[in-house]
Amino acid sequence: MVAPTKMKEALAHLAGTDPEIHGVLVREEARQSEGLELIASENFVSRAVLEAMGSVLTNKYAEGLPGKRYYGGCEHVDVAENLARDRAVELFGAEHANVQAHSGAQANMAAYFTLIEAGDRILGMDLSNGGHLTHGARVNFSGRLFEPVFYGVREDDGRIDYDEVRDIALRERPKLIVAGASAYTRIIDFEAFGRIAREIDAPLLVDMAHIAGLVASGHHPSPVPHADIVTTTTHKTLRGPRGGLILCTEEHAKAIDKAVFPFMQGGPLMHVIAAKAVAFREALSPDFPVYAGQVVANARALGARLVEHGFRLVSGGTDNHLLLVDLRGSHEELTGKDAEAALEAAGITVNKNTVPGEARSPFVTSGLRIGTPALTSRGMREPEMERIGDWMAEVLSSPADSERISRVREEVREMSTSFPLFPEALRV
Numbered sequence: 199m200v201a202p203t204k205m206k207e208a209l210a211h212l213a214g215t216d217p218e219i220h221g222v223l224v225r226e227e228a229r230q231s232e233g234l235e236l237i238a239s240e241n242f243v244s245r246a247v248l249e250a251m252g253s254v255l256t257n258k259y260a261e262g263l264p265g266k267r268y269y270g271g272c273e274h275v276d277v278a279e280n281l282a283r284d285r286a287v288e289l290f291g292a293e294h295a296n297v298q299a300h301s302g303a304q305a306n307m308a309a310y311f312t313l314i315e316a317g318d319r320i321l322g323m324d325l326s327n328g329g330h331l332t333h334g335a336r337v338n339f340s341g342r343l344f345e346p347v348f349y350g351v352r353e354d355d356g357r358i359d360y361d362e363v364r365d366i367a368l369r370e371r372p373k374l375i376v377a378g379a380s381a382y383t384r385i386i387d388f389e390a391f392g393r394i395a396r397e398i399d400a401p402l403l404v405d406m407a408h409i410a411g412l413v414a415s416g417h418h419p420s421p422v423p424h425a426d427i428v429t430t431t432t433h434k435t436l437r438g439p440r441g442g443l444i445l446c447t448e449e450h451a452k453a454i455d456k457a458v459f460p461f462m463q464g465g466p467l468m469h470v471i472a473a474k475a476v477a478f479r480e481a482l483s484p485d486f487p488v489y490a491g492q493v494v495a496n497a498r499a500l501g502a503r504l505v506e507h508g509f510r511l512v513s514g515g516t517d518n519h520l521l522l523v524d525l526r527g528s529h530e531e532l533t534g535k536d537a538e539a540a541l542e543a544a545g546i547t548v549n550k551n552t553v554p555g556e557a558r559s560p561f562v563t564s565g566l567r568i569g570t571p572a573l574t575s576r577g578m579r580e581p582e583m584e585r586i587g588d589w590m591a592e593v594l595s596s597p598a599d600s601e602r603i604s605r606v607r608e609e610v611r612e613m614s615t616s617f618p619l620f621p622e623a624l625r626v
């Protein structure tokens with residue numbers, strides 16, 4: 199049962215030429231349509247963003263920058279990239295934007311090599327406390343090419359302790375401080391990070407990948423006035439195509455552009471850059487703050503319902519789009535891994551996550567990370583969040599009861615399909 203979108207018509211040609219891949223696309227659209235997507239880093243783009251992405255711009259090589267390309271025939275893609283840059287600058291009040299980074303990880307790599315040298319010490323948030331792989335994890339380039347030291351969150355309240363960050367910075371004297379997180383439920387005090395960085399005379403890199411949409415809408419304080427460079431993904435709360443974005447002061451503009459190309463990447467993905475421009479325009483519209491406000495309201499409503507059911511939330515609640523459930527507070531024996539699997543069987547997609555003071559491995563964990571950006575894009579509000587909280591409690595109270603899970607799966611499907619993937623009324 200696939201939602202009646204124009205997608206199927208658009209795929210008619212593919213159906214004839216490559217039925218196997220066509221089948222994947224149709225089944226994935228059905229999965230997205232019939233389930234409840236609560237992965238905090240995911241979202242559903244508008245049809246306009248999809249159209250720009252699935253376009254002839256993918257055919258074009260455009261190494262270099264608008265007006266300064268190494269290839270001919272760039273007069274139209276130049277317009278797209280200039281629009282993307284201008285809109286990003288306007289949206290975030292930055293001095294300069296580079297829209298070519300293929301992903302958030304690439305944006306971070308370019309930022310590192312703009313500000314520091316291989317072998318330099320960096321101070322970032324520990325992965326198991328909510329940081330990101332690219333903030334110094336040993337398995338990532340950032341932990342191999344630089345010398346990472348870490349701060350975390352307080353175990354009792356799950357919050358960053360800025361005095362502790364300052365103590366570590368004064369002791370370790372990193373050449374760069376990295377702020378930003380993938381699993382942190384509270385407002386991050388970028389001003390405090392800026393003060394600490396200035397005190398040790400190090401630059402500040404803020405990676406706002408998860409919260410960029412909330413920053414754009416004013417629902418989270420902006421890092422732009424406090425950081426030398428701000429990086430983000432464009433596909434999370436910002437609701438654009440999969441990709442990266444770098445914002446910086448005029449001082450770093452030339453160096454950032456060179457760090458992306460030719461240092462790190464080859465040709466930019468012009469179809470994705472055009473789709474970024476479309477997404478930034480959507481984010482500049484008056485509808486977007488309404489959407490972002492609802493994302494936060496939905497996270498609060500879902501969190502409150504889970505607490506009513508006896509779940510423990512890291513930090514006790516949320517200021518943003520995500521919740522971290524510490525299963526040790528309510529289901530001592532249940533791992534994040536098993537909870538994720540039981541919910542998946544019921545059509546509710548979340549991801550297992552480590553919690554502060556985690557004793558289990560990152561492949562097992564004692565927590566769940568839950569986010570509301572995607573379902574809010576489908577038009578769901580507080581009443582739906584409350585039903586979802588009830589279903590989660592029901593499934594996790596008996597994760598082996600397959601009959602009960604099948605019943606929940608049917609109820610989930612019924613509610614999901616009544617909220618189309620492309621509720622264009624919500625769009626610009």
Ligand SMILES: *Cc1c(COP(=O)(O)O)cnc(C)c1O
Pocket residue numbers: 239300301302303304329330332378379380405406407408431441442
């Ligand atoms: C998602 C994320 C990234 C990486 O983005 P990719 O596009 O997957 O490379 C980097 N930093 C943070 C904080 C993130 O949440």
